Amino acid sequence: MSDNVFDFAAHLTHQAEWSRNTFGPGSRAAGVVDHIRKELIEIEADPGDLKEWVDVIILALDGAWRSGASADEIIAAIVAKQAKNESRVWPDWRTADPTKAIEHDRSHDAIGGQSC
DSSP, X not given: OOSOOOOXXXXXXXXXXXXXXXXXXXXXXXXXXXXXXXXXXXXXXXXXXXXXXXXXXXXXXXXXXXXXXXHHHHHHHHHHHHHHHHHSOOOOGGGSOTTSOOOOOGGGSOXXXXXX
């Protein structure tokens, strides 16, 4: 096992600083979303290209810090969202159309809760 541990918070802080210096400050949400759309087209053309998937990840993280979130808040949101997804009821993937999103069973959502 390697002693090399990836510091995700430090990486996010570095990425945000680089992006702010390279692309400017502020939300830039429309530009980030436009770029994600372009990357999704590239993924559709070659779903096995890891570089294109990583482009979307980097852009999503860029949008996350530009929303005003700190590195620690982004990490906490990722952990919380994964836990929420794991607590949901999902249909059997074997019965799902592989070309469509698999959505969780919303009838199990708490009343008044968010559906995200």
